[in-house]
Amino acid sequence: MTNIASTGRARAGRARGLSTKAAVHTVLLGYTIIAIFPVILVILNSFKNRRGIFSDPLGLPRGETFSMEGYATVLTQGDFATYFANSIIVTVSALFLILLLGAMAAHALAEYRFRLNTLLGIYLILGIMVPIRLGTVAILELMVDLNLVNTLLALILVYTAQGLPVAVFILTEFMRTLSRDIKDCARVDGLSEYRIFFEVVVPLIRPVLATVAVFSMIPIWNDLWFPLILASGDATKTVTLGVQQFIGQYTVNWSAVLASLSIAILPVLGLYALFSRQLIAGITSGAVKG
Amino acid sequence: MSEATTEQEKTAREAKPPKRRKRRVGGGWHIFVFIAPAVLIYTIFSIYPLVESLRLSLFDGLDDGSAVWNGLGNYVTLLFNPTWATQFWNALWNNLILFFIHMVVQNPIGLLLAALLSLAPRFGSTYRTLIFIPTLLSVVVVGFIWELILSPLWGVSETLLGAVGLAWLYQPWLGLESTALTTVSLISVWQYVGIPMMLIYAALLSIPDELIDAARVDGLNGWWIFWKVKLPLILPTLGIVAILTYIGNFTASFDLIYSIQGALGAPNYSTDVMGTLLFRTFFGQQLQIGDIHMGATIASMMFFIILIGVTIYLVLVQRRLQRYEM
């Protein structure tokens, strides 16, 4: 397998003149600024006092406007360490289940011909079409019956169910394009169907798995609704809910609000950085298609 | 297997050479083991609750909270009672505008960025990471950030426009009926452009080098290679992007609009979408307890509308797209 990234670079280098390169960078840089400017603005202003935020929103925090009072309020008032831990446990567990179960199901749908295959395929993506929020009351009753209210497991189960359709949809599409020969070779070698899945198929779909992971992570991390309904207790509160309630409590204290927003942004970036490396590694190493 | 299923099967696989089309004929426990856990969790925690809710659309609620059978009465009310119909069509229309804006702004930008990134420029991974950041943010954060930036009070957008001599262009975009929906759509584009970008980027990278080299040998230049070779090859991915955009437009768009413009789709319902209409009907407002039956009716309509879109995609678009595959 050749390293796509380096041949790509070589290819690009060969064909393009300096001006094309400049144009490419102008566009990318321009868009990058658009993408991160608002985020930087928030972080910048979170280090100012309220007057500073309003009188000079675009300026750097300076002498009379610099203030850590926002962070002080956030750190003394909210139990953000717990909230972070909760968010991370929920997000990572749900992601693991979505990827594992989703890939298994997608593999079955893409690989084997059996009764109800098409029907099951359609059934599994129906969930994309209705916002799961609608089922709130039934979900809540279910969790009450299972004694799972105010547990992180309740959230993990709901998010897994919510994330599966998109995962199955995307993974099935990709798995159908996988080469049959490799799998058939493995079968000739006597590998069991399970080992074929874990040892042959999974490595091949790593780029897509990483992509699905990133996409599935976003709605889970950012969800406000189910934490509110299923796990709003202090011990099970997630970061997004914590921040939202914090904003509710300190509506006018913008230093505190911006500080809490900044704090909420950081861990997602960390989590993303973690997956991102996988994502890139996956994309570049597994880029050979059927 | 029923005839219909075989037919669909065939359709879906049509484009493949015969050798690939043949899937393993199944039976055996492993299939069950592969598919059962997903089906189980999904059925219990997603399908069952949703069916429970959608079922409510066939009933009518009484004051004491009990329900009586109402057949399709709620659907008739939703589509023909002026109070409901006005809101319904307005919301649906706004959803379609939202979809249109995403299709002509978000996805082309995503494609452009992905295409540029696939040229493997210097700092490519840095650009990609940074551009993806907004996608990671919670709508609570995004809503707050953009309200601040566009706020007349804070003056950020005015100052920025002023810096390039365009201060007169400033308008309270989020507050004007004529511009609110477009503005919210563009904020959503800003947030989610990372998704098509990543999907298309992955697809572009997985195009085998041999094809590109072959095209180059044929004397095609970079632009033509993109247009004639790469684009057709990533059409299935563009199809996925389109259908995800369509679905997300009904489901995900709700959070952003709700957080920026409120449950009534201010100003004057100009940003009201199916999601906000559903939410305020189903869960109620300050002085109004939720009407779960009308709410379920709206949700069911939403489901049918999405189903129509997905069917069109599966039957027409995907079938046609797969012909382009090797």
Add this chain to the structure above:
Amino acid sequence: MKHMMKMTTATVALCFASGGVLAQDATLTIESWRAEDQAIWDDVLIPAFEASHPGIQVDFAPTAPTEYNAALNARLDGGTAGDLIVCRPFDGSLALYQRGHLADISDLDGLDNFPDFAKAAWQTDDASASFCVPMASVIHGFIYNADAFAELGIEEPGTVEEFFAVLDTIQQDGTYTPLAIGSADQWEAATMAYTNIGPTYWNGEEGRQALIDGSAKFTDPQYVRPFEVMERWADYMGRAFQAQGYTDSQNLFTLGRAAIYPTGSWEIGGFNDQAFFEMGAFPPPVEAEGDTCYISDHTDIGIGMNTATDNPEAARAFLEWIASAEFAQLYTNALPGFFSLSNAQFEVEDPLAQEMISWREECESTIRVAHQILSRGEPNTWNNMWTVSANVFNDAATPAEAAAALQQGLEAWYEPQQN
């Protein structure tokens, strides 16, 4: 649905059966939309209650106002809502009572401490059953930057024309935005504008009752006039007010950049913390010198008991305490601007709150016009009022059109208005 109802009934029966045993050592959870009040509950109110009621712990667990009703309804249906429910007035809570979520507390002794008008906000239409203990009302009016007024040499306006003269003076000076209100969030337009100044034109209770019994219509001049006045406000509301939200307006005023803030008294607590200048308040101006003034003294917040609570005895003990003179005094002063509805004598310490509560003496009181009975159907009059009031500010509707929209919506389902 049916299965759910059955379950709830069963749970309720079970709870009442075992309730007595659990009365000691109970933990009560309060559902509320007042996230801002967290510190006051945690530091002042709950300790006071717990001191006199050993064995009962109370936990104040608010949900942000935007999600409160939705989250509460879902939790009530799912059976996980808190023991005590902070109630919106009238139709919102009445529906919860009718569905069996709020307990009938008519036999609570403490209810005798409240005047009838206060209890009416949380009773069935025939006043036969009460389901929430009144906590407080909020009074509408205008808070102003007293330093700015002194600087510009202007005085509190008494009549509408004086009001606009004051606005003109501030406008001409240019230092301050005359009126701190925007239309982005819509509800302020209905709450702090239309139902704030409206009672002056429709003579308070008289006009409100006339709509309920069908003898007046929203298209009658007394209901259109307030919209006409609001239309004139738009010129003084600061540039780009269409995108100015609630917190924007609060900031605009407390940072000293606006002179007058059309308000509800609930702002006082927050403003005391944020504003660095002297503040004053005046009631809605009257048409002509010597006219009776009317204020919206709105029964805004009450608290009731979840029928599904595991600790009905403890919950009732808490409600009795809410109805006590001790709570009236504590609450009114911990949250200046939320005025206890109790008959008990209590001292209001905050000067601004004192000023506003004193209007009860000079002016006739009424409540927000859309809240009782008129918001029971679809379209909901209160929701409608948000939209059309904002439309008037935005010049998207004329006063006549706005009133017509309200009337049309009401006629669609409200029988007394249908002839």
